[in-house]
Amino acid sequence: MNSAPSISSAPPPPPAPPAASPVSGSAVRPGDRIFLGLSRGSGIALLVIMAAIAAFLTVRSVIAVSGDHANFLTYFEWTASGTEPKFGIAVLAFGTVVSSVIAMAVAVPVAVGIALFISHYAPRKLASLLGYVVDLLAAVPSIIYGLWGALFLVPHLTGLYSWLDDYLGWTGIFSYADEAPRSLFTVGILLAIMILPIVTSVSREVFLQAPKMHEEAALALGATRWEVIRMSVLPFGRSGVISASMLGLGRALGETMAVATVLSPSFLINTSLLDGGGGTFAQNIASKFSEADEFGQDALIASGLVLFVITLLVNGAARLIIARRKEYSGANA
Amino acid sequence: MSNTVTARRPVADSAPLPVSLKQPRLPRWAPAGLAAAAAAVGCGIGLAAGLESRIQWGLIAALLFVLGTFLLAAAVEGTRQAKDRLATSLVWICFLLAVVPLASLIWETVARGIKVVDGYFLSHSMGTLPDAMAGGGIYHALVGTLQQVGLAALIAAPIGLLTAIYLVEYGRGKLAKAVTFFVDVMTGIPSIVAGLFVLSVWILILGFGPSGFAGAMALAILMMPVVVRSTEEMLKLVPNELREASLALGVPKWRTILKVVLPTSVGGIATGVMLAIARITGETAPVLLLVWGAKTINSNPFEGAQQSLPLYVFQQWQQGSDASYDRAWGAALVLIAFVMILNLVARGIARWKAPKTGR
Structure with missing residues (x-):
């Protein structure tokens, strides 16, 4: 912008011989070359880091799994030390999947509700304030959720759980022995609270992009607000909500500290979700790490690799859905 | 129903013939x-x-x-x-x-x-204080957090910035596509996996001990994709006319980027970096694996175990006495305040320095 005066001052050397003015398009300046090299180099560095993560985790996992005297995928216990180490991820996989699924089942409907509240129901001033608050809440560190979950949420859930036990205890899933409910279900609820902000903020973005024309057309035809949302906003936002929930799922799967503080772990698959016990990949790594010897650390790395692959798949799927949607929305806008 | x-x-409507709308x-x-x-x-x-x-x-x-x-x-x-x-x-x-x-x-x-946080709490370490006793503070954790996060930012911010510049200004072809995809993938890496990676390379294979720097490397891995994403978005907002005007004046491309593109988007970039810093400040898992935590002040991030705020919260929670719960809440308050202030300042900068897109 302020280069305007320099136009007059920049080209004072008049091109003396017209023949000697090859437009320097092909000549690359050294500065350019250095800069391109630097920026391309850091892009490549990122790729190298990703490859290194996969490679090193795999190498250490191979060491661990080949030294495992039990089936790594189906064994229940985790004794990764001594002369005959035996460990398996069955309980961890179960706990990780169950707690994340509970989190999704609780969080996604609520998050869609909040996103709709912000995008279509709340008064405008409140809406922008809320959007702001949601973004701030997404930044609260997970250890604080964990602390709150362990010292505040857990004691407050006993009433709800014994009530669930009274009426749904016969299912076996919701039976509850009267102890502090440091269970997978509590973890699921806490994870749901943690992923609410991220799912909400992505869904809200999508709902706000819904074509105004469709909404106005529906309103003009006499649709109620709910019908407008059902017929024009939700179909438009469906893929966005799916990818938002998968991003949330990815976060729930890999969450460490909130689970480590709330869950009282054990290597049992408990049919009742309300009773304590079970474990997740990340929680197991965090709680077993301090007592692990080198082979034990390798074993934990092997379970970390499984977690890594699962989250990669979930996130990759979410990104693919988002990428596909971008093409559509270009046509819509 | x-x-x-x-x-x-119909009963209500049939009485007056002109149907009520x-x-x-x-x-x-x-x-x-x-x-x-x-x-x-x-x-x-x-x-x-x-x-x-x-x-x-x-x-x-x-x-x-x-x-x-x-x-x-x-x-x-x-x-x-x-x-x-x-x-x-x-x-x-x-x-x-x-x-x-x-x-x-x-x-x-x-x-x-708020009951716990005071000047003493902020300026003293745990030292040799028994866990069940009240007192002690978080000074060592503050020092550790600042150093680890600072080092992580020093590693991650330049790489992230340059990668974003590459993607927006130079990126064509397969390499750029691969980088874009893997940045997305990297965003989703669980923090504990980043910790395990550094553990396997730095501690298990290269044989170094726990240190603040090891933690900083894991934090940097978590921070990079966030910086790339936000910087990319900001660079894309810079109007092409500005670049074209500069190039048309014969300014080399790298100077165009440094003098025209970056200054135009500096507010947004700063916001992105600060949000990324806020995110990694609260990460506990990699610090747990790589820095281990200490009770005394260790102001050398390259040697020996250190403490950090989120890890301090976790360890105090683990002690399980009333006094340690109090300290955990106090440290949690300091941590949340730190993260929130970073967020607010970052968003303030974003609003203040938002690039004028001409729309």
């Missing part, structure tokens, strides 16, 4: 009134049945409110309006359901933390 509605309406509506105060009534009845039932947890009271009240609104609206306004009201009340309840735990989280942290 719909039968009664359709059956009633106005549907019967509930008064404007109906939802608020119903909500108050439902809350009162919910509390009443809770008290009467002797239900201990307030969560149940709230759930009962919410259920009553939804049902009440639906039935009343169905009776007065017809099913379509009733469904609309049902959706509205559900959305409001979702909102309240989310606000309650999140507000409680903030409230608990502030209320329990």
Whole structure:
């Protein structure tokens, strides 16, 4: 912008011989070359880091799994030390999947509700304030959720759980022995609270992009607000909500500290979700790490690799859905 | 239910021949009134049945409110309006359901933390204090967090910035596509996996001990993709006319980027970097694996175990005594305040320095 005066001052050397003015398009300046090299180099560095993560985790996992005297995928216990180490991820996989699924089942409907509240129901001033608050809440560190979950949420859930036990205890899933409910279900609820902000903020973005024309057309035809949302906003936002929930799922799967503080772990698959016990990949790594010897650390790395692959798949799927949607929305806008 | 509605309406309409275009509506105060009534009845039932947890009271009240609104609206306004009201009340309840735990989280942290945080708490380490005793502080954790996060930012910010510049200004072809994809993938890496990676390379293979720097490397891995993403978005907002004008004046491309593109988007980039820093400040898992935590002040991030704020919260929680719970809440309050202030400042910068896109 302020280069305007320099136009007059920049080209004072008049091109003396017209023949000697090859437009320097092909000549690359050294500065350019250095800069391109630097920026391309850091892009490549990122790729190298990703490859290194996969490679090193795999190498250490191979060491661990080949030294495992039990089936790594189906064994229940985790004794990764001594002369005959035996460990398996069955309980961890179960706990990780169950707690994340509970989190999704609780969080996604609520998050869609909040996103709709912000995008279509709340008064405008409140809406922008809320959007702001949601973004701030997404930044609260997970250890604080964990602390709150362990010292505040857990004691407050006993009433709800014994009530669930009274009426749904016969299912076996919701039976509850009267102890502090440091269970997978509590973890699921806490994870749901943690992923609410991220799912909400992505869904809200999508709902706000819904074509105004469709909404106005529906309103003009006499649709109620709910019908407008059902017929024009939700179909438009469906893929966005799916990818938002998968991003949330990815976060729930890999969450460490909130689970480590709330869950009282054990290597049992408990049919009742309300009773304590079970474990997740990340929680197991965090709680077993301090007592692990080198082979034990390798074993934990092997379970970390499984977690890594699962989250990669979930996130990759979410990104693919988002990428596909971008093409559509270009046509819509 | 719909039968009664359709059956009633013709009777009402048939009396005056010019059909009334106005549907019967509930008064404007109906939802608020119903909500108050439902809350009162919910509390009443809770008290009467002797239900201990307030969560149940709230759930009962919410259920009553939804049902009440639906039935009343169905009776007065017809099913379509009733469904609309049902959706509205559900959305409001979702909102309240989310606000309650999140507000409680903030409230608990502030209320329990504020009792502990004072000048002494901020300026002393744990030293040799027994865990069950009150006292002690977080100075060592503050030092550790600042150093680890600072080092992580020093590693991650330049790589992230340059990668973003590459993607926006130079990136064509397969390499750029691969980088874009893997940046996305990297965003989703669980923090504990990043910690395990550095553990396997730095500690298990290269044989170094735990240190703040090891933690910083893991944090940098977590921070890079965030910086790339946000910087990329900001660089894309810079109008192409500015680049073209500069290039047309014969300015080399790298100078164009440094002198035109970056200054135009500097606000947004700073915001992105600060948000990324705020994110990694709260990461506990990699620090747990790589820095281990210490009770005394260690101001050398390259040698020996250090402490960090989130890890301090975790370890104090693990001790399980009242005094250590108090310290955990105090450190949590400091941590949350730090992260929130970073966030607010970052967003303030974003608003203040937002690039003018000419739209």
